[in-house]
Amino acid sequence: MDIQIKKGLLDVCVLAVINKKDSYGYQIIKDVSICIEISESTLYPILKRLEAGGCLSTYSMEHNGRLRKYYRITALGKHRINDFFEEWNELERINKFIMQEANQSL
């Protein structure tokens, strides 16, 4: 898949997973991996970017005698997921158009 497309999709995948429930690094990787491959080093900058962009907030909670960092979606993050659906409708329309045009010339 085109790297730029993948990057954009991963952002929304991460948001979608966190939207379901506050989550932490390893759990996010496990959840997103069901659908699309993601490594630790790919996840880190995504979380950082989403946090800097106001889509996520973070907090730490004790777990088994250590602190674990949790990520929570913000209103802006939810907004971003909705935007994705809107964009997707647009993409589907374009996809349909491309398929129609291509079929005619094949």
Added chain:
Amino acid sequence: MNSELYLKRLRRRIKSLPDNERNTIIDFYREIIQDKIESGVSEAQAVAELGDVNLLAQKILMENPNRKPVNVGKIVGIVLASVFGVVFVAMFTVGILGIATFQGNKVANSVTASAQEITAGNKVFTSPEAGISSIRIEAENKEITVIAADSDDIKLSYTEDKDEDYSVTNENGTVTLVNQSHLHGSFSFNFDWGNHDIAKIVVYVPKNYAKNLSISTTNSVIQISDFSEFGDLSCKTTNSVIKMEKVDAKNITMETQNAAITLKNIAAGNQLSAETQNGKISLDHISAQEISLKTQNAIISGTIDGAQSDYTIETHTTNAISNLHDRSGGSKKLTASTTNAIINLDFYN
């Protein structure tokens, strides 16, 4: 490998990042290793899954534009070194148009060498401000700091090494410092990130210098503070932050790609424009006839001097929200645009 050893190695290889960023990164990977172990993976396996530590460090560095800010102690050191006359290489006579080119130890004829070099590679170019209408710095991978000096001289301080040529010229009142690496086309820079201090160029400009300054660099921080009457000021870098504090100028233009632009107490008589892609733009008491702020993936926030009604406002954000409402009829103009993040600007009277 033992996980703490792996993290220790990782920490060492990303030491060019600011400490807090480095801690956050190490905590992130430590937490993942611990969670993996808790889910039944062996420690060795959990570490192995992170891959080669050099590759991971390289990936982190490539994604991370936030290098350490200039070490103030070091600057003081350079200032003191200069004051005590460690290196005064060149003096121009007022009114004479001279062209001086430094390459290695060679000094062009129009310049007199007036002191000995003590620190290997450390060079200072000095010229009286009179007769100079513009300063241009074009450098690769250099941290550039512009300091307001009490003297009437313009002084450029830089450090040469075997891999780089510097040339300083003065043509028709424009002083230009250009540095070029011999290592073009090689990847050595990226691989060396963790091992080198970024070389610095310090530009001393008389406090009341009212002419132009343009800086263009790749991958390095630009810092400017304490100027009261600059002409046109232009700063361009790629992967590093631009920081400006207490600067008045006619026009200010700033451009970076992957890092933040931070402005405090900045005033521009005409235009002020700040543009970045992935970094946030932070403002603290900014004023200008025309303010233009642009980023793609990060927040624009802070305070602008004056009343909101002074400004005709135009905002653009695609995937996020803005606290400003577009309006017309102001005597000044504010344009702010970000694609994926919030605009949050307050006015301060």
